[in-house]
Amino acid sequence: MLVEPIIQLTREPLNRDALIAAVSHPSIGGIVIFEGVVRDNARGKQVRYLEYDVYEEMAQQQIATIIAEARQHWPIERVAIAHRFGRLEIGEASVIIVVATPHRGEAFEACRYLIDTLKSTVPIWKKEVATNGEEWVEG
Template structure:
């Protein structure tokens, strides 16, 4: 199955992503959902703005998924990241990994989110009570 990669301004749909990667051969599905919180580094956050270099981000996410597929032999995976303005409580990223066994799903999901945050050209600006600032992933 071809991995699902979504980069969108629209709200993310966790249920649709889970359904899209579910397969009868898989016994474990792990979902990571990153949510906009109301605080960061001692500041009260009002909202976040994400920017993305979409073409490069899509390529790099595909490479991260390919690496995860080789390490854990997973076939069913979805990565969705939202950009633009996001309010408190909204999902900024959802990763869904379905595998025959739970341990592979957990390991692959963690690898994908950690690598994505460190390498993919997606930038986050926090708008807080004391101003706004771009922050590293």
């Protein structure tokens, strides 16, 4: 049963449990969750925190397009994608993708496609603030 995707862009902390509950259903055999978390290091630097910026309207549209493309390849019945913006501290989730399909293999493949495509095409930018300066970085 195909259900409208959940797409959230927010400054608030992401709620993994609510996203999982939103895609759960008795017909689902596989739910895969990807959670991207702010780490304390990157490319040899000690990271203090991250700042994300987003072009919200375009990001919403592009995420919807990515989901539609993924649904052409995998039987995604339910999907939720949430991304934070603003300042994020070490250990906080920046992105959560939850994919529900009839079988686990499809869920894994679709989830990987969604995160990889989101990171390379959606207008969300990341600034790393490190102990020795700050810079905007890809992905």
